[in-house]
Amino acid sequence: MASKAPPIDKRRQILDAAIRVFARQGFHSTRVSDIADEAGVAYGLVYHYFKSKDEVLNELFSERWSLLLSAIEESDREGISPRAKLEAVAGFIVDSYRHDPELMKVIIVEVTRAANSFGRTHLAEIRRAYDSIAKIVADGQAAGVFRRDIDPTFASMSFYGAVEQLLSGWIFEVIPASDTDFDQAKSLLVATICDGIEPR
Amino acid sequence: MASKAPPIDKRRQILDAAIRVFARQGFHSTRVSDIADEAGVAYGLVYHYFKSKDEVLNELFSERWSLLLSAIEESDREGISPRAKLEAVAGFIVDSYRHDPELMKVIIVEVTRAANSFGRTHLAEIRRAYDSIAKIVADGQAAGVFRRDIDPTFASMSFYGAVEQLLSGWIFEVIPASDTDFDQAKSLLVATICDGIEPR
DNA sequence: AAACCGATTGACTGGTCAGTCAGCCAGCAT
DNA sequence: ATGCTGGCTGACTGACCAGTCAATCGGTTT
Numbered sequence: 355m356a357s358k359a360p361p362i363d364k365r366r367q368i369l370d371a372a373i374r375v376f377a378r379q380g381f382h383s384t385r386v387s388d389i390a391d392e393a394g395v396a397y398g399l400v401y402h403y404f405k406s407k408d409e410v411l412n413e414l415f416s417e418r419w420s421l422l423l424s425a426i427e428e429s430d431r432e433g434i435s436p437r438a439k440l441e442a443v444a445g446f447i448v449d450s451y452r453h454d455p456e457l458m459k460v461i462i463v464e465v466t467r468a469a470n471s472f473g474r475t476h477l478a479e480i481r482r483a484y485d486s487i488a489k490i491v492a493d494g495q496a497a498g499v500f501r502r503d504i505d506p507t508f509a510s511m512s513f514y515g516a517v518e519q520l521l522s523g524w525i526f527e528v529i530p531a532s533d534t535d536f537d538q539a540k541s542l543l544v545a546t547i548c549d550g551i552e553p554r
Numbered sequence: 555m556a557s558k559a560p561p562i563d564k565r566r567q568i569l570d571a572a573i574r575v576f577a578r579q580g581f582h583s584t585r586v587s588d589i590a591d592e593a594g595v596a597y598g599l600v601y602h603y604f605k606s607k608d609e610v611l612n613e614l615f616s617e618r619w620s621l622l623l624s625a626i627e628e629s630d631r632e633g634i635s636p637r638a639k640l641e642a643v644a645g646f647i648v649d650s651y652r653h654d655p656e657l658m659k660v661i662i663v664e665v666t667r668a669a670n671s672f673g674r675t676h677l678a679e680i681r682r683a684y685d686s687i688a689k690i691v692a693d694g695q696a697a698g699v700f701r702r703d704i705d706p707t708f709a710s711m712s713f714y715g716a717v718e719q720l721l722s723g724w725i726f727e728v729i730p731a732s733d734t735d736f737d738q739a740k741s742l743l744v745a746t747i748c749d750g751i752e753p754r
Numbered sequence: 755a756a757a758c759c760g761a762t763t764g765a766c767t768g769g770t771c772a773g774t775c776a777g778c779c780a781g782c783a784t
Numbered sequence: 785a786t787g788c789t790g791g792c793t794g795a796c797t798g799a800c801c802a803g804t805c806a807a808t809c810g811g812t813t814t
Contacts, residue, residue, distance in 0.1 A: 364761085380670030382582065386802065396763040401803065437752070467667040469726050470580030481728060491751065501753050504742055507729055508720075512746050515719025516712035523711050526669055528681060542704055546712050550750030551691065552637070553701045564791080586772065596793040601773065 365403045368393045369417075372410045377456035381411055381464045381472075411472060415465045418457060419479050422446065426486040436494030437548055443487060444517055444543045451521050452536050459525045462518060484510050500548075513547050565603045568593045569617075572610045577656035581611055581664045581672075611672060615665045618657060619679050622646065626686040636694030637748055640713065643687060644743045647717050651724065652736050659725045662718060684710050700748075713747050 371393035375384045386407050390397045404410050429442035451458040465472040466480060473480065488510035494500035500509075520539055524531035571593035575584045586607050590597045604610050629642035651658040665672040666680060673680065688710035694700035700709075720739055724731035 382671070385800090390764095397765095398763055398804085399761080402761070407802070463669050467669070469663050469667070469722060471582070473726070477726065477728075484728065494751075499753075500751050504746060504751050505738075508739070508742055509746065509751050511719045511723050511729065512716035512743070515715040515717075515722075517715075519711045519715025519718065520708075522669060522715075526673070526677065528677075528684065529707055529711065538705075539708070542708055543712070546704060546709065546747065546750070548750050548752045550746070550748050551694075551700050551704050551709050552748045553699075554754070585770090590794095597795090598774085598793055599791080602790095602792070607772070 364393075364395060364399060368395060368400055368403060369410065369414060371395075373414060373454075373457050373460055376411065376414075376460040376464060381460075381468075408472075411460070411464060412475070414457065415461055415472065415476060416479070418450070418461055419465075419476070419483075422450065423479070423482055423486065426483060430486065430490055430493075436490055436497065436499055437544060439490045440487075440513065440547065441540065441544045443490070444513075445540045447517050447521070448536050448540050451524065452533070455525070458521060462521055462525065466518065467522075484514060487513060509547070513543075516543060516547065564593075564595060564599060568595060568600055568603060569610065569614060571595075573614060573654075573657050573660055576611065576614075576660040576664060581660075581668075608672075611660070611664060612675070614657065615661055615672065615676060616679070618650070618661055619676070619683075622650065623679070623682055623686065626683060630686065630690055630693075636690055636697065636699055637744060639690045640687075640747065641740060641744045643690070644713075644717055645740045647721070648736050648740050651721050652733070655725070658721060662721055662725065666718065667722075684714060687713060709747070713743075716743060716747065 368389060372384075372389045375388050375392050378384075379388065386400055387397055389407075389410065390400050393400075400407075400410070404413070425446040426443050429439050429446070432439070432442075434442075465476055467473065484507070488506040491500055491504075491506040491509045491513075495502050495506065520529075520543070523529035524535075529535075568589060572584075572589045575588050575592050578584075579588065586600055587597055589607075589610065590600050593600075600607075600610070604613070625646040626643050629639050629646070632639070632642075634642075665676055667673065684707070688706040691700055691704075691706040691709045691713075695702050695706065720729070720743070723729035724735075729735075
């Protein structure tokens with residue numbers, strides 16, 4: 355037989371199990387044995403594929419965050435209005451959550467908002483997202499479609515903060531999370547940040 | 555002598571030490587002995603005044619958060635415009651940070667954004683803040699000074715998310731934090747959320 | 755069939771702390 | 785003086801768990 359026996363990717367299996375377990379219990383209260391059990395794999399195998407428990411989370415974060423960064427930078431390259439770019443960014447993040455809520459929960463709760471632990475480690479990567487958004491705003495100002503009296507960095511933080519708060523709300527069931535909520539959120543985020551909540 | 559020897563409040567001393575240590579090292583990597591050392595007090599005394607290490611943080615959070623809730627509800631009672639109410643809320647939070655950055659850091663990093671641990675425990679209290687802000691927005695809509703096509707809960711989350719993201723930026727030195735930055739932030743937050751970043 | 759090798763297993767170890775507890779001591783009452 | 789009370793002390797313990805490692809397994813090469 356030239357065909358190999360199904361080479362089940364145990365590494366992937368461990369990562370996927372880790373997403374589920376981290377999402378369910380949080381990073382700090384999951385034991386490495388929980389991951390191994392969830393993956394249906396021996397304890398030691400986790401250490402065959404990963405240097406440490408931390409590295410499992412790092413891998414999950416970096417895998418996904420690089421996609422996010424690409425998406426932001428990609429949308430900035432397209433020949434669309436700054437407002438449409440912001441909408442693309444919000445859309446990508448919201449869709450990421452819709453597509454894989456567990457992974458996004460882990461990333462936000464354990465990394466992005468865990469500023470004392472993994473957030474520190476990945477600060478540079480996280481910052482790159484802020485900076486890319488700020489650049490979109492700055493370009494919009496240069497083009498005259500955004501006000502110049504709001505600092506781009508400030509606008510970027512407000513925008514990203516609003517997006518993340520929304521995801522947090524969904525994650526912890528503070529606000530409803532249906533498909534229509536997701537779609538509304540995309541346009542409402544942009545409407546809020548660009549137009550404001552006062553009538554025009 | 556009728557005057558008592560200075561009754562140094564050891565309980566308070568422990569709480570204040572905990573703020574400093576939690577801010578410096580984060581809750582998870584501070585040992586109870588670190589708190590005791592910082593307070594200049596014996597290890598066991600921490601357990602004389604508090605049931606557990608968790609209870610120390612709970613106390614710090616509740617102490618401060620109740621002030622925040624009062625301030626929000628207070629500002630809603632004053633006969634000012636909804637926009638001014640939002641400015642009061644943003645102002646109070648920003649000033650809280652200016653006045654005691656270490657405590658606010660602990661509250662945000664370890665509770666408000668630690669959704670899997672203490673955030674869960676205090677979810678109801680945190681939610682009350684969201685709800686109070688949402689009420690301000692809803693009243694503004696009823697009065698016709700805010701658009702009706704943005705859900706108050708949504709607006710509240712965006713607003714609070716922006717505020718918290720800003721504090722996070724200061725805490726982790728992603729953005730500069732001087733007194734003028736604080737003052738600008740107050741009005742910019744409201745300008746952003748109310749007026750939007752597009753020119754009127 | 756023998757040597758080889760990476761994947762896989764899970765019992766074990768070493769270190770870390772949260773929380774306990776037995777008792778000390780200062781001030782006050784009797 | 786003797787006893788009492790409660791703040792205060794810090795050595796100790798029991799539980800927990802990340803990470804190690806020696807052994808096994810299954811497939812491939814010589």
